[in-house]
Amino acid sequence: MAKKSIKKIGVLTSGGDSPGMNTAIRAVVRACSYYNIQCIGIKEGYHGLINNDMSELGPRSVKHIINRGGTFLKTARSQEFRTPEGRKKAFENFKLNELDALVVIGGDGSFTGASVFHKEFEVPFIGIPGTIDNDIFGTDATIGYDTALNTVIEAIDRIRDSATSHNRVFFVEVMGRDAGFIALNSGIASGAQDILIPEKKDSLEELLQTLERSQQAGKNSSIIVVAEGEELGNVYDLAKATQKKFPEYDIRVTVLGHIQRGGSPTCQDRVLASRLGVAAVEAILEGKSNLMAGLRSNKVVYTPIEEAIKKHNQIDEELIKVAKILAI
Ligand SMILES: Nc1ncnc2c1ncn2[C@@H]1O[C@H](COP(=O)(O)OP(=O)(O)OP(=O)(O)O)[C@@H](O)[C@H]1O
Ligand SMILES: O=P(O)(O)OC[C@H]1O[C@](O)(CO)[C@@H](O)[C@@H]1O
Numbered sequence: 001m002a003k004k005s006i007k008k009i010g011v012l013t014s015g016g017d018s019p020g021m022n023t024a025i026r027a028v029v030r031a032c033s034y035y036n037i038q039c040i041g042i043k044e045g046y047h048g049l050i051n052n053d054m055s056e057l058g059p060r061s062v063k064h065i066i067n068r069g070g071t072f073l074k075t076a077r078s079q080e081f082r083t084p085e086g087r088k089k090a091f092e093n094f095k096l097n098e099l100d101a102l103v104v105i106g107g108d109g110s111f112t113g114a115s116v117f118h119k120e121f122e123v124p125f126i127g128i129p130g131t132i133d134n135d136i137f138g139t140d141a142t143i144g145y146d147t148a149l150n151t152v153i154e155a156i157d158r159i160r161d162s163a164t165s166h167n168r169v170f171f172v173e174v175m176g177r178d179a180g181f182i183a184l185n186s187g188i189a190s191g192a193q194d195i196l197i198p199e200k201k202d203s204l205e206e207l208l209q210t211l212e213r214s215q216q217a218g219k220n221s222s223i224i225v226v227a228e229g230e231e232l233g234n235v236y237d238l239a240k241a242t243q244k245k246f247p248e249y250d251i252r253v254t255v256l257g258h259i260q261r262g263g264s265p266t267c268q269d270r271v272l273a274s275r276l277g278v279a280a281v282e283a284i285l286e287g288k289s290n291l292m293a294g295l296r297s298n299k300v301v302y303t304p305i306e307e308a309i310k311k312h313n314q315i316d317e318e319l320i321k322v323a324k325i326l327a328i
């Protein structure tokens, strides 16, 4: 597609919000303005496309959002977009608004939706990875991941104060429905005794042995970080099983929940979001489509969307080793 054929693009945020999504929207809007094309902000992800809820955004309409968590365009998990009828309505509004392409800011699910939409109606799109989960292949980090990690370690540091004061064992659940990136990295950074993630086969025996060893080594308190998607069980199940084996332990459970998704994005997330926003618009202008803009080794790269979704980001075995060695 020649550069001049793109006149108007739509931008939306979809799936779970993540800190830095606003920064990415700002970058897309301002890059559009820089390259003299119109930018339309679509409300509540695919929901807004289906319901024709969208309006034009200019460079001043995204002022003062660079540092704000959440997404001012709002986001949604649209069930209707999963249906052919819903996507047909979305395409009708895409045409009605004379859009030439979409920038989709979201996670693997949002990219899957965009890919299906592209196959059905040949709608050109570029994905920007915006999710705290960091579960997307083709980028060293997703937008929001770094902020979420920093929020988690701050919370665990506070829990540690209480855990050490009371000689307690804490089970801390962090987000990650299917991914253990937040758990593994925050666990290492906060000095967890054990880290349980869905990508690694864990056993209750091993967990109990770890706790026993830590007590024998003279530790009076322990923090166990558990990813939401851990297959062995949730934090309450694990705490119950541990209490059964060690009735003398004083055990507490903390579920960090959605505080991990909010807050002002870190510098790293703001720079990432700014670079990927510009990269997405430039890719569309160059006629690229069905790709995700990402950052690898500090360079912008484009990955076929199918790869970004299917390959998933892999857990680094070295991190698992480091966590184990340092929990001695
Ligand atoms: N197979 C699919 N077909 C059509 N649309 C889909 C499909 N999968 C996901 N979507 C659309 O993408 C939306 C977001 O997906 P999902 O809820 O998995 O979040 P995500 O983008 O992976 O972000 P996160 O994991 O960070 O919350 C869905 O609500 C739906 O509208
Ligand atoms: O806010 P919701 O819809 O409950 O989704 C929670 C999920 O979203 C995420 O925060 C991002 O995908 C996951 O880590 C978590 O499992």
Ligand SMILES: [Mg+2]
Pocket (backbone or CB within 6 Å): 015, 107, 108, 109, 131, 133
């Ligand atoms: Mg996802």
